[in-house]
Amino acid sequence: MVNRILLVTCAAGLSLASKVINRQSQTATVNLSQMQGAPQHFASGFLYGIPDTANQIPAHFYSEIAFNYGRAGGAQLPAKGYMDGLEEYKPRFASMLSNYRTCRQFGAEFIILLHDLWGADGSESQSDLFPGDNGDWSTWDSFLNQVVSDMRANNMTTAVKVDIWNEADGGGFWLRDRSQFMDMYARTHNLLRSIFPEAQIFGPTFTGQPDPNNVWWTDWLSMIASKNVIPDVYCWHLIRQPGGSGGDDITYSRGVFEQMLQQFGLPSRTINIDEYGSPEEQVPASSAWFMARFERNNIHGLRSVWTGGPSLHDFMTDLLGRTGGGVYFPAGEWQVYRYYGTNMTGNRVATTSSADGFFDVYATASDRVRILGSAHTKTGSYTINVDGMADFGFNTQGTVNVQAREFPFAGLRGEVDGPIDHGITAISFQNNRLVIPATISVNTSAYAWEVFRI
CATH class of the missing domain: 2.60.40.1180 (Golgi alpha-mannosidase II)
Structure with a gap:
């Protein structure tokens, strides 16, 4: 009930x-x-949450919250992704394409998730193929060319951003060492610049906020400076640690990051937090707090999603519920986003x-x-x-x-x-x-x- x-x-x-x-x-x-x-609605984006069936969720649920950013890549479908072959990739691309079209219906920007199209969505294992295994990049290069070709064939080139890999530092989506990630990142950046120059590149998309004592961050900053593979948009996630505090404040992490950019001689660029909020923070109170933080810093943020399977592709990251008869209704947080998107003019x-x-x-x-x-x-x-x-x-x-x-x-x-x-x-x-x-x-x-x- x-x-x-x-x-x-x-x-x-x-x-x-x-x-x-x-x-x-x-x-x-x-x-x-x-x-x-004018209001920019910097907090009105979310990760997944969009059904693969067009117009399944009534349009007003998107428009009234000033929805402006989506992010997806066909994760957690029965098809495993490109790591298991082209036919296992096609349903994931179709899912992503549908989500992209929904986003564009409302004028929203869209971030594609290469790791999910590849198949590293949390269900992968050490025995699965990862980019650059044994020094072989041929399958990964073919994958990137396939994705870009399919996007062009489907007119999916406007308002597109690319996450090279999601949360490689977190251990759930990248099951290889840090050095192989750095090689993959630089190679992918250069190939995308060649075959898909109109897309913005996001990176590093780490789960941990910038930290001068975190070797993932320091190695990445050193690598992009030395190899000149600087992303168009710097990106990381703001997730509070379970039962604690910290890790979720853009004002603090932005300040640390700007100091680290200076340390490594890197330019300032746009920042995007394309996942924010732990499960305990997905309540109206925390949503309003994040809105205040993102608006003050003029930084876009996308809500995290903490459900999997079919629910991952539904409910607008739990802003909505649904009756047994398939009728959607607003949950508590949606009412906050509605006030933010509609009333605050x-x-x-x-x-x-x-x-x-x-x-x-x-x-x-x-x-x-x-x-x-x-x-x-x-x-x-x-x-x-x-x-x-x-x-x-x-x-x-x-x-x-x-x-x-x-x-x-x-x-x-x-x-x-x-x-x-x-x-x-x-x-x-x-x-x-x-x-x-x-x-x-x-x-x-x-x-x-x-x-x-x-």
Whole structure:
């Protein structure tokens, strides 16, 4: 039976509440004097999650979240992939092509996953063929030429990016040593530049964030500098370690990465985080937190997927559920992405997170100032300082309305019809600053605050 939360009363949301921790002087800010252009929806992409049957998921589920990035390669189908021969590859390519066409239907960019087309999707073993085994690259070269030929034959050349290999450092998809990976990466980069120059190359797509003490990272940076195989887009994943913290903050990992680029004499380029969020972070609270982080850094991110088999190719990475009759419905996180993609219009506004890094907000200004935020997976008492009130047409002092909404979680694919409306509160402000108290009482919920005139 599907869990269900209706758009009802405040008590429905608070029944999930955990103990509220008082975090002293933890304040996020919104600065209305610093507008930053139209919303870009940097967090509205995801890995797999698209059915291979065209239009199986109704279009509004994509369009209302401003879906703009997909990533796939036919993983976990009965066909094993090119490592087992051409016929085992064809169904995987067909799956990827269908996913690509769905993405382009909504104007979304698309990242192809070579390792999945090859067959290294987590089901492979040490006895399977990997690129460059025994110094033989012929099968891998033939594979790359086959993929590019098939893409051209199917008009799959627009808005295409290529992940050379996924998470080679993680041990689940690359079952050879680091040296063979480096050789494969450089060879593939050069061949793709020759046969598919219009595609952007992503790399290294490691599961671990940049770390000067990680030999995968230091060897890769040294190799791309020495062999001049620098990708168009730097890419890695942000996955929190199970039961812990860290590994999921783009602000921190970007800073480390920029220092490492300088160390190796490499140029700055666009960054893409084409997997973000651990299983415990796939709740409305963490989704809102990631949105705030990606928007502040102007970096695209794609949601991770943690289901396998047929479910891998469905449910928009668990943003949706489905009835026994095949009718799709929104889960809790989809409602957050919908608000982010549909309601938050106008101009993006400069923000900062709380000092502890847990409480973060994303804000836009149009008919109302809309603020979306959470304390990641924490609870606590926070404040939001909205500065520059006069720059948005308010006076430097007075009283405004603040409407609060909560985006609850009803479990994996649990149906949520919409946010909980916690009502409108009149709040007085002075000295050009509005202070909004924010008590985060449910560690899985995201919250929105809308500021408007009385």
